[in-house]
Amino acid sequence: MNVVVIGLSHHSSPVELRERFTFAETKIPAALKSLRESGIAEAVILSTCNRVEIYAAAAQGPAVAFEELKKFLIQWSGNSQLLEHSPSPQRGAGRGEEAVFSNSNPLAPSLSPLGRGEGVQLSGDELYTLAEPQSLQHLFKVACGLDSMVLGETEILGQLKEAYALAQQHGHTGARLNKAFQRAFHVAKHVRTHTSIQRGSVSVASAAVELAEKIFNSLNNRDVLVIGAGEMSEKTARALLSRGARSIIIAGRSFERAQVLAGEFGGRAVPFDDWATEFEKVDIVISSTSAPHHILDRAKLEPLMKARKQRPLLLIDIAVPRDIDPAVNFLENVYLYNIDDLQAIADDYLKQRQDEIARCEAIIAEKVKPLLVPKIIQPQINTDAHRLETAPAKP
Amino acid sequence: MAWFTDRHFFLLAVAVYGLSTVYSVFLWRKGFRKDDHVNYLLLLTAFVLHTVAMVRRGFSVNHCPVNNLFEATVFIAWSAAAAYLVIGLLPKLRFLGAFASPVLFAIGVFALMPELDPPHGPAPQFTGALTSLHAATILLAYGAFGLGAAAAGMFLTEQHDLKFHKLRAVLSLLPPIQRLEIVTGRLVLAGFVLFTIGLEAGRYLPRAADAGYWSDPKVIWSAFMWLVYLALLVSRLGFAQSSRRFAYGVIAAFVFLLLTFWGTNLLSPLHHP
Numbered sequence: 001m002n003v004v005v006i007g008l009s010h011h012s013s014p015v016e017l018r019e020r021f022t023f024a025e026t027k028i029p030a031a032l033k034s035l036r037e038s039g040i041a042e043a044v045i046l047s048t049c050n051r052v053e054i055y056a057a058a059a060q061g062p063a064v065a066f067e068e069l070k071k072f073l074i075q076w077s078g079n080s081q082l083l084e085h086s087p088s089p090q091r092g093a094g095r096g097e098e099a100v101f102s103n104s105n106p107l108a109p110s111l112s113p114l115g116r117g118e119g120v121q122l123s124g125d126e127l128y129t130l131a132e133p134q135s136l137q138h139l140f141k142v143a144c145g146l147d148s149m150v151l152g153e154t155e156i157l158g159q160l161k162e163a164y165a166l167a168q169q170h171g172h173t174g175a176r177l178n179k180a181f182q183r184a185f186h187v188a189k190h191v192r193t194h195t196s197i198q199r200g201s202v203s204v205a206s207a208a209v210e211l212a213e214k215i216f217n218s219l220n221n222r223d224v225l226v227i228g229a230g231e232m233s234e235k236t237a238r239a240l241l242s243r244g245a246r247s248i249i250i251a252g253r254s255f256e257r258a259q260v261l262a263g264e265f266g267g268r269a270v271p272f273d274d275w276a277t278e279f280e281k282v283d284i285v286i287s288s289t290s291a292p293h294h295i296l297d298r299a300k301l302e303p304l305m306k307a308r309k310q311r312p313l314l315l316i317d318i319a320v321p322r323d324i325d326p327a328v329n330f331l332e333n334v335y336l337y338n339i340d341d342l343q344a345i346a347d348d349y350l351k352q353r354q355d356e357i358a359r360c361e362a363i364i365a366e367k368v369k370p371l372l373v374p375k376i377i378q379p380q381i382n383t384d385a386h387r388l389e390t391a392p393a394k395p
Numbered sequence: 396m397a398w399f400t401d402r403h404f405f406l407l408a409v410a411v412y413g414l415s416t417v418y419s420v421f422l423w424r425k426g427f428r429k430d431d432h433v434n435y436l437l438l439l440t441a442f443v444l445h446t447v448a449m450v451r452r453g454f455s456v457n458h459c460p461v462n463n464l465f466e467a468t469v470f471i472a473w474s475a476a477a478a479y480l481v482i483g484l485l486p487k488l489r490f491l492g493a494f495a496s497p498v499l500f501a502i503g504v505f506a507l508m509p510e511l512d513p514p515h516g517p518a519p520q521f522t523g524a525l526t527s528l529h530a531a532t533i534l535l536a537y538g539a540f541g542l543g544a545a546a547a548g549m550f551l552t553e554q555h556d557l558k559f560h561k562l563r564a565v566l567s568l569l570p571p572i573q574r575l576e577i578v579t580g581r582l583v584l585a586g587f588v589l590f591t592i593g594l595e596a597g598r599y600l601p602r603a604a605d606a607g608y609w610s611d612p613k614v615i616w617s618a619f620m621w622l623v624y625l626a627l628l629v630s631r632l633g634f635a636q637s638s639r640r641f642a643y644g645v646i647a648a649f650v651f652l653l654l655t656f657w658g659t660n661l662l663s664p665l666h667h668p
Contacts, residue, residue, distance in 0.1 A: 200566065207565070214557060214565055217573040310637050312573060329558065332637045341560050348562050 001041060001176045003371075004062050005135040006069040006127060007053030010149050013126035015049075021077045023047040025166070031076055032172040038068050042177040044167040046142070048159050050149050055139060057176035062131035070127060133372050136180055140364040143188040145198065152197040152353045157188050180371055187367045194363070197356045200349030205235040207345040208316050208337070209243050212284055215312050215335055219244040225282040227251045227275050228289030229261050232318045232339075236286050241265060249282065251275035253289070279304040279313075286316045287323040297325035305331055316342070401455065402512070404448035405469060409503030411441035412472075416500045419493035426563035427490050434492045435483050441499070442476045449473055459527040464657060465512030467534055472502040474538025475545075478582070482542075487570040488578065494545040494552075502541070502653070525596055533593030533617075537652065539586030540624070543579050544649035547642035550575040554639060576638045580631060583645055587624045594621060616659040623648050 008018060023031055028045050035043045035054070042057035054073060058065035130138050138147070143160050145152045164181045167173050173181070192198050201207040209219075216222055222245050226237050229252050237248050248267030251274065252258035258269035270278060279285070279301075289295060296315075305313065315336040317324040322338055329336040415437040422431060449469060456462060479495045482488050506512075553572050556564030569575075594617055598608060608614055627644045630636035636644075 210565055211557075214553070214569075214571050215573060217571050217577065312638075332639060335557055337560065344560075345562060345565050348566060352566070 001057045001059055002062055002065070002132055003055065003057050003135045003139075003176060003180055004065050004069070004132075005053055005055055005130040005138050006066060006073060007046075007051060008126045008128065009051035009053070009147065011147070012128055017126055018050070018052060021047075021052040021073065023052065023076075028163075028166055029170045029172075032167055032170060034076065035069075035072050036172060038072055040065065040068060040072075042167075042174040043172050044164050044177060044181065046160060046163040048156065050156075051142075051147075053142075055135070055177060055180075057174065057180075062129075066129045070129070073127070133368055136368045136371050137361075137364055139180060139184045140187050140368060141361075143184040144191045144360055144364070145188075146357060146360055146364075150202055151350065151357075152199075152202075154192075154198055157185070161185065183367065183371055187364060190367070191360050191363055195356045195359050197353050197360050200345075200352060202346050202350045202353065203235075204232060204318070204339065204342045204346055205239040207342045207349070208236045208286070209239045211316075211335075211337060211342070211345070212240065212314055213243070215314055216283060221246050222283040223247050223249065223281055224284045224286065225249045225251065225275065225278050226261075227285065227287040227295070227323070228253065228272075228291075228319070229258065230288040230318070233286045233288040234261065236316060236318070237265060240284065245284070249278050251278070276300070276304065280307045282313075283311065284314045284316065286318065288317075288319045289323050290319070291323060292321060294325040295323045296328065298327045298331065301328050301331060301334065305334065318342070401448040401451035402507075404444050404451065405503070406507065408441045408444035408448060409500065409507060411437055411444060412496055412500040412503050415441065415492065415496035419496050422490065422493045427493070427567035427569050431489070434496065435480075435489055438476060438483070438492050438496060438499075439480060442473075442480055445469070445473050445476060459531060463512060465506050467530065468502060468506035468656075470531070470534040471537040471541065472499050472506065474535040475499060475502075475541040476538075478538060478542045479545075482578065487568070487574070490567075490569055491542075491546055491549060491578075494549045495542055498541050498545050505653070505657075525600055529593050529596040529600060531593075532589045532596065536586040536589035536593060537656075539582045539589060540645075540649050540652060543582035543586060544646045546575055546579040546582060547645040550579060550642045551639065551646075554642075572638070576641075579642060579645055580628075583624060584628060587621075587628060590617075590621055590624065594618070613659045616655060620648070620652055623651075 008021060010018070023045055025047075028047070031045060032043050035045075035056070039060065040056045040058050044055045046053045046055065052073075054069055056065060056069060058068075060068075141147045143157055145154060145156055148156050160181075164173070164177075168178070201210045212219060212222070219240065222240075224237055224240050224245050224247070226233050226248060229250055237245075241248060248262065248265040250258040250262045250265070250267060250269045251272050252261070252269070253272045255269060255271055258272075262269040287295070310333050312333045312335065315324055315328065315334065317336065317338045320339065324336055324338075326336065326338075328334055415434055418434050418437060422434060449466075452466060452469075453459060475495065476499055479492055483492055549569065550572055553564060553567075553569050553575065555561075556567075557572065570578075594614075597614070597617075609618075627636075627641060627648065630644075631641045
């Protein structure tokens with residue numbers, strides 16, 4: 001029994017296309033049942049915002065299985081028109097042939113009839129198909145976050161576990177997929193422990209949190225002041241809260257907006273002109289006002305630091321133009337970081353993760369070997385229709 | 396193996412402290428990015444050799460081995476190494492070893508100077524339980540001050556990196572600076588308590604009738620050091636002294652202690668009756 005994968009992800013297609021193939025979680029058991037009725041022995045459907053993939057174990061050869069899976073995927077998602085226009089091995093269509101999607105299936109599990117993916121073109125490269133050993137390597141890479149949009153992120157592992165649990169719970173997995181998925185989870189743990197692929201923060205918000213964790217012994221009893229709420233400052237505040245920050249105080253020019261935000265964070269709002277009075281209590285300040293000049297300078301901060309008894313203060317200035325005079329960084333126990341500083345941290349972590357890819361792939365290649373069907377090592381089958389045709393089928 | 400004395404064991408220990416110092420330079424250059432057990436194991440190996448040296452010396456004189464400057468210095472380094480090995484069990488504080496090993500190596504090299512270890516006479520210079528308590532607590536205190544200075548050095552390094560936006564400040568596995576500040580403060584406090592007990596015990600030691608306690612240069616020096624550490628603690632705990640100044644103070648006090656320890660000991664009639 002050969003493990004095969006068919007799907008589309010952020011690598012191969014835009015969101016306008018991916019959203020047309022999304023499976024709602026509640027509909028997945030029915031979809032799996034339908035898939036197995038079409039002759040596929042075992043199957044797991046992974047449907048996230050960045051990918052829709054079907055992992056299947058099929059008794060028939062990969063080329064036949066791919067044809068079944070492709071047909072299923074397109075029909076189930078209500079994009080049956082694709083069958084008439086998309087490149088297919090039988091018709092020998094090549095790359096570049098395009099088809100316009102239409103939502104022809106009224107029973108499509110998760111697609112709304114209007115407004116999503118209207119007029120999206122399919123070139124034929126969006127759906128990828130993989131046979132062993134690439135299918136198993138792909139599963140392992142997905143589990144390790146190597147195929148994710150944010151390299152090394154861990155959320156996908158949880159989503160993969162949920163997808164597998166759902167299929168297993170409804171009896172749609174068997175010995176082959178059970179072993180493959182269990183192994184994938186084990187390898188993900190191994191890679192996380194033995195490489196730096198998941199180390200560090202690759203977003204500005206999480207870099208700010210990491211910075212705070214380098215200054216403060218713990219974030220548990222830290223208060224955060226957000227001056228002038230913007231998208232980035234909201235994200236940063238949220239990230240700090242998720243790591244244990246005690247409270248959030250919002251000071252915005254619009255007091256009503258500040259109150260709404262404070263409500264979301266379970267914090268409190270203060271009038272914009274009163275933000276300086278909060279300095280004595282807070283430990284972290286996130287500033288992102290649209291002021292054209294510095295709202296905090298050394299002369300203003302110096303007496304405030306005395307009142308704080310020199311407790312460390314982390315200032316995160318994500319405003320452009322900057323809200324905080326860089327000279328405040330010369331004050332004792334004041335740590336000022338602007339958007340570029342945080343981006344540099346995130347970029348460096350990303351580079352570290354990229355440097356780890358080769359190590360992770362070597363681990364995966366090694367761990368996949370015991371799972372492969374003896375004697376048969378299938379070459380990779382790409383989206384290219386011609387390759388699909390010529391791929392050797394499992395006897 | 397009779398020719399292989401406790402000094403040879405100590406020499407080996409110092410050599411391993413030296414290796415650890417060299418390894419620490421590499422750790423530093425790599426930015427302390429990966430959890431590393433090698434330095435901890437090196438220091439553990441050195442500590443075992445160090446302990447063997449002290450035990451052998453103790454058995455050879457049938458007494459706690461704090462009878463001359465060599466033994467006293469060896470004891471200081473031993474207590475600092477022991478304190479590090481306990482603190483270093485916490486992963487985030489393991490890199491403290493990179494800052495402690497140069498200090499241990501320097502103390503070790505200093506202790507190996509032959510003048511510090513004259514052959515024992517028929518009886519050790521110091522005897523009695525109270526004497527042992529006096530010497531051991533004071534030397535343990537010096538060890539705590541030494542490790543405190545290493546933690547302060549670590550704090551200053553990381554604080555500098557954070558202030559000047561060096562990426563390694565965030566990318567390294569060093570602990571948060573506030574934790575280092577707490578560790579430094581606690582080590583200095585522990586050292587101060589031990590130092591106080593040691594000095595107090597010294598007051599009750601038997602001495603020659605004409606030997607004044609408060610006129611002895613070593614006692615005056617010790618009292619001065621006691622006041623220096625008291626001032627550091629009071630300024631920190633009572634007057635919110637800045638963390639950076641406190642760290643500089645802890646390092647300066649320990650460097651001064653190391654530089655003057657030998658000289659004041661030689662000048663002291665109480666310690667050279």
